[in-house]
Amino acid sequence: MLMLVACIYILPISWGVLTSLKTHSQIAGPSPVLFFAPTLQNYVDLFEKYDFVLWLMNSAVVATTTTLIDIGLGVVTAYVIARFNFRGKQNFAFWILSFRFMPAVAVVFPLFVLFGYLKLLDTLVGLIVAYVPFTLPFSIWLLNGFIEEIPGELDEAALVDGCSRLGMLRRIILPILKGGILVTAIFTFFLCWNEFLIALIITRQTTRTMAVGYTMFVTAQQIFWGDMFAAVTITLIPVIVFMWVLQKHITSGLTLGAVKG
Amino acid sequence: MAYSLYLTMFDYSLGLEPQFVGLANYIAFSTDPAFWYAANVTFIYSFAGVTIQLIAGLGIALLLSRQMKGASIVKTIIVCPLMMAPVTIGYLWRLLVMPQYGALAYTLDIIGFKDPHLLVPPFVLWVIILAESWQWTPFVALCLLAGILSLPSDMIEAAEVDGVSRAQKLRYIVLPSLRNVITIVFLIRLIDLLKGFDTIYTISTGGPGLATSTISFIAYIMWVFLLKFGNATTYAWLLVIIVNIVVIVFSRVFFGRRR
Numbered sequence: 100m101l102m103l104v105a106c107i108y109i110l111p112i113s114w115g116v117l118t119s120l121k122t123h124s125q126i127a128g129p130s131p132v133l134f135f136a137p138t139l140q141n142y143v144d145l146f147e148k149y150d151f152v153l154w155l156m157n158s159a160v161v162a163t164t165t166t167l168i169d170i171g172l173g174v175v176t177a178y179v180i181a182r183f184n185f186r187g188k189q190n191f192a193f194w195i196l197s198f199r200f201m202p203a204v205a206v207v208f209p210l211f212v213l214f215g216y217l218k219l220l221d222t223l224v225g226l227i228v229a230y231v232p233f234t235l236p237f238s239i240w241l242l243n244g245f246i247e248e249i250p251g252e253l254d255e256a257a258l259v260d261g262c263s264r265l266g267m268l269r270r271i272i273l274p275i276l277k278g279g280i281l282v283t284a285i286f287t288f289f290l291c292w293n294e295f296l297i298a299l300i301i302t303r304q305t306t307r308t309m310a311v312g313y314t315m316f317v318t319a320q321q322i323f324w325g326d327m328f329a330a331v332t333i334t335l336i337p338v339i340v341f342m343w344v345l346q347k348h349i350t351s352g353l354t355l356g357a358v359k360g
Numbered sequence: 361m362a363y364s365l366y367l368t369m370f371d372y373s374l375g376l377e378p379q380f381v382g383l384a385n386y387i388a389f390s391t392d393p394a395f396w397y398a399a400n401v402t403f404i405y406s407f408a409g410v411t412i413q414l415i416a417g418l419g420i421a422l423l424l425s426r427q428m429k430g431a432s433i434v435k436t437i438i439v440c441p442l443m444m445a446p447v448t449i450g451y452l453w454r455l456l457v458m459p460q461y462g463a464l465a466y467t468l469d470i471i472g473f474k475d476p477h478l479l480v481p482p483f484v485l486w487v488i489i490l491a492e493s494w495q496w497t498p499f500v501a502l503c504l505l506a507g508i509l510s511l512p513s514d515m516i517e518a519a520e521v522d523g524v525s526r527a528q529k530l531r532y533i534v535l536p537s538l539r540n541v542i543t544i545v546f547l548i549r550l551i552d553l554l555k556g557f558d559t560i561y562t563i564s565t566g567g568p569g570l571a572t573s574t575i576s577f578i579a580y581i582m583w584v585f586l587l588k589f590g591n592a593t594t595y596a597w598l599l600v601i602i603v604n605i606v607v608i609v610f611s612r613v614f615f616g617r618r619r
Contacts (some may be wrong), residue, residue, distance in 0.1 A: 104420055105434045108441065111494070114463050115452050134605055199548075202555035202576050241493070293445035295558040297578075313447045315563070326578055331448050339444045 119328035141329040165230045169238040169287045171358045179241035198236035203296040211300050219277035221303040229297050239278035245279025402574035406553040412493045413549055417500025425508045438498040450562025453491035484564050485572050492559050500545050507541035554603050
């Protein structure tokens with residue numbers, strides 16, 4: 100039974116990878132081809148015909164920077180939320196959470212207008228500026244969950260010993276939080292990496308991200324499946340690597356929010 | 361309350377000059393057939409999606425909770441789609457479903473559904489739901505699995521000692537204890553589906569005509585193609601309001617005072 104489930108998940112992905120090794124006529128022929136002589140032409144095309152490397156770089160830069168900013172701001176904010184009780188805390192928490200409810204569509208148009216005005220269109224900085232407000236609440240929420248796991252007595256002990264708040268944060272909380280930070284970082288990274296709508300609207304040729312790049316394979320006449328899946332396969336590699344290495348952490352991070360509530 | 365706080369934070373989006381007209385837009389939407397059609401699509405898409413994902417997710421979670429060998433390998437495999445871009449998965453499924461050379465279409469053809477054209481209504485929407493569910497069911501499954509694994513084992517053991525059947529155990533012990541997790545997952549997925557955009561764009565771009573356009577999507581279409589900015593933003597905001605209402609209602613109902 101479990102095998103069936105695994106198959107359902109492996110088959111489509113492997114089909115995609117196989118497709119990247121076919122010629123166009125093999126892909127788009129009268130019926131799907133299972134046995135064929137593989138060719139790497141699609142991969143070559145990727146680098147010659149398309150700005151593949153550019154897209155990758157753009158996505159990587161934006162995702163990494165956003166993640167770093169998120170973690171930096173997030174840890175501090177999450178700590179404050181977790182430890183201190185201030186008036187309106189419940190509302191504030193809900194407000195932060197409510198960003199997740201925001202459909203990108205609602206924000207995209209004003210963002211476009213605003214950025215046009217600020218000359219931030221088609222710039223990596225613009226993308227990052229757009230992504231941080233979107234991903235920060237989520238990071239804060241995750242980090243908050245992780246910080247709550249750390250007993251407050253630890254803080255107090257350190258304070259009693261004469262440590263400053265900031266020093267305590269750095270020396271005690273941070274090391275314990277490492278796993279949580281890692282999980283949050285991965286999530287934020289992938290959130291940005293896979294983001295589509297905002298990138299679609301805000302980027303032009305120079306700053307196009309990977310996600311929008313995929314749409315470049317779709318033209319009015321036909322879809323260049325082979326090339327597209329070569330790109331997909333390449334971007335699949337880091338995903339699989341991540342998964343394999345960090346499986347345990349990810350599972351705990353994913354479910355942390357749900358189970359704790 | 362919290363919602364008005366939230367609204368003011370985004371005041372730049374309503375700072376368009378048609379703000380005055382904007383109010384009239386809010387009234388006008390109720391007579392726009394496109395909106396109601398899209399609302400219908402959104403409704404089907406969201407609820408079908410969540411239902412499928414919850415049921416399938418629960419099934420997978422139960423399977424995984426038995427701790428059979430190979431369970432962790434399967435876990436690793438199924439978590440992959442979550443990290444992939446929805447765009448990627450959208451195109452993947454579109455490839456699988458293409459009339460002549462799509463693997464899925466071909467398989468159906470062999471089985472007996474001759475020459476399926478899955479990219480037209482009424483199938484298109486279900487293809488999209490399928491793709492979305494394929495990507496996110498593992499998420500649901502993992503959350504539910506975590507919930508199942510955290511169930512106090514003494515309760516289960518007591519039931520087993522009493523000679524309870526598997527089905528009864530499921531219904532009376534597992535499910536009620538999972539209620540909180542299920543609700544949260546339900547909410548998260550519902551909201552994600554209500555906002556959904558990427559998958560629709562890549563598989564059918566709103567469907568032949570408007571067949572698979574959700575509210576989110578027609579807001580996009582209005583904006584980019586019809587250039588009806590006022591309308592587009594209105595619809596988008598309506599969606600926001602709907603989502604918020606849904607969340608607040610559900611939260612109150614299921615959680616009582618918390619959150």
